[in-house]
Amino acid sequence: MLLYILKRLGLAVLVALTVSAISFSLLFMAGDPAISIAGENAAAEDIAAITERYGFDRPVLVQYADWLVSAAGGDLGRSWYFDLPTTEIIGDRLGVTMTLGLLAISFALILAIPMGVAAAVRPNSLIDRAALFISVVGQAIPSFWFGLILIVVFSIKLGLVPASGSDSWKHFILPTVVLGYYATPAIMRLTRAGMIEVLSADYIRTARAKGLAPRKVLFKHALRNAIIPVISLAAVQMGFMLGGSIVVESIFALHGAGYLAWESISRNDLPVMQALILVFSMFYILFTFLADVLNAWMDPRLRVG
Numbered sequence: 037m038l039l040y041i042l043k044r045l046g047l048a049v050l051v052a053l054t055v056s057a058i059s060f061s062l063l064f065m066a067g068d069p070a071i072s073i074a075g076e077n078a079a080a081e082d083i084a085a086i087t088e089r090y091g092f093d094r095p096v097l098v099q100y101a102d103w104l105v106s107a108a109g110g111d112l113g114r115s116w117y118f119d120l121p122t123t124e125i126i127g128d129r130l131g132v133t134m135t136l137g138l139l140a141i142s143f144a145l146i147l148a149i150p151m152g153v154a155a156a157v158r159p160n161s162l163i164d165r166a167a168l169f170i171s172v173v174g175q176a177i178p179s180f181w182f183g184l185i186l187i188v189v190f191s192i193k194l195g196l197v198p199a200s201g202s203d204s205w206k207h208f209i210l211p212t213v214v215l216g217y218y219a220t221p222a223i224m225r226l227t228r229a230g231m232i233e234v235l236s237a238d239y240i241r242t243a244r245a246k247g248l249a250p251r252k253v254l255f256k257h258a259l260r261n262a263i264i265p266v267i268s269l270a271a272v273q274m275g276f277m278l279g280g281s282i283v284v285e286s287i288f289a290l291h292g293a294g295y296l297a298w299e300s301i302s303r304n305d306l307p308v309m310q311a312l313i314l315v316f317s318m319f320y321i322l323f324t325f326l327a328d329v330l331n332a333w334m335d336p337r338l339r340v341g
Contacts, residue, residue: 044328048321055317056107060100062310069306112311117303122311125296130315132202132292133285136211137277141270143216144223149266151220152227153259159232167228171221179280183214183287200289211288215281219273226269230262268327275320 070087071078087093091102103113112122155167190210191199201207234240235258243253278293285294293312300308 048325059313113307117305129293129296139212140215144219148220148223152224155228156231174221186210202290234258234262271323271327275323279316
């Protein structure tokens with residue numbers, strides 16, 4: 037197990053380095069970063085001063101090495117628009133995104149696991165077909181379109197919840213549904229497949245033959261084993277949700293890190309965008325690594341190795 041975890045850790049480090057290189061290259065994809073800061077109509081003296089101030093005249097590899105060392109120490113540069121440390125700006129917004137992500141994954145688990153269990157208990161039944169239909173619809177509907185429909189129905193027509201902002205818990209209801217529903221299909225299908233496989237196992241038949249109550253067999257013996265890969269998938273989905281919150285936060289004007297990404301793009305604030313890509317990627321890598329560790333801990337073959 038230790039060897040497996042070390043291999044996964046090494047892979048995570050390589051992915052992190054690759055992401056950091058791609059993130060750093062954003063500075064130069066739009067052309068000369070000094071011109072981006074000063075503006076296209078800036079004087080040559082101003083552009084030269086900015087180039088010297090930020091060190092853009094140094095070799096790219098030297099700039100990347102310095103930026104990587106600073107990033108490892110928690111310094112992700114300064115915002116061109118706010119002239120503040122990017123870590124301070126992102127730190128002020130990250131709480132909203134983390135709250136939305138936790139609410140969304142909780143909503144997805146609460147919705148998907150019961151549907152997956154019900155569908156597995158009665159395969160090819162009306163419940164099973166309804167669960168699969170909800171799963172297909174969840175993958176087919178774009179998040180931005182689903183969010184706009186919910187705003188029109190529940191905010192504009194019915195007036196039940198606010199359409200935008202992050203002032204109270206009510207502002208998180210619609211974004212939670214939109215972001216959580218996107219993760220529901222994968223969790224539901226995995227729960228269904230795992231339950232169908234477990235319910236056909238020998239120890240489940242033995243438990244039934246001993247006269248255990250069906251509810252006890254279903255939840256204590258079957259679901260407890262089928263839920264292990266679902267938890268791992270939920271960890272990966274959580275990391276994906278944090279990055280995917282950009283669209284949802286933009287629709288509902290939640291002033292989190294996702295909305296900050298949209299603002300940074302519109303303002304051409306590349307250091308903030310660069311830092312956000314790195315932060316979101318690190319969260320995804322972290323949650324994926326934790327899922328791998330959990331799988332290794334629960335897998336008897338890896339535990340022996």
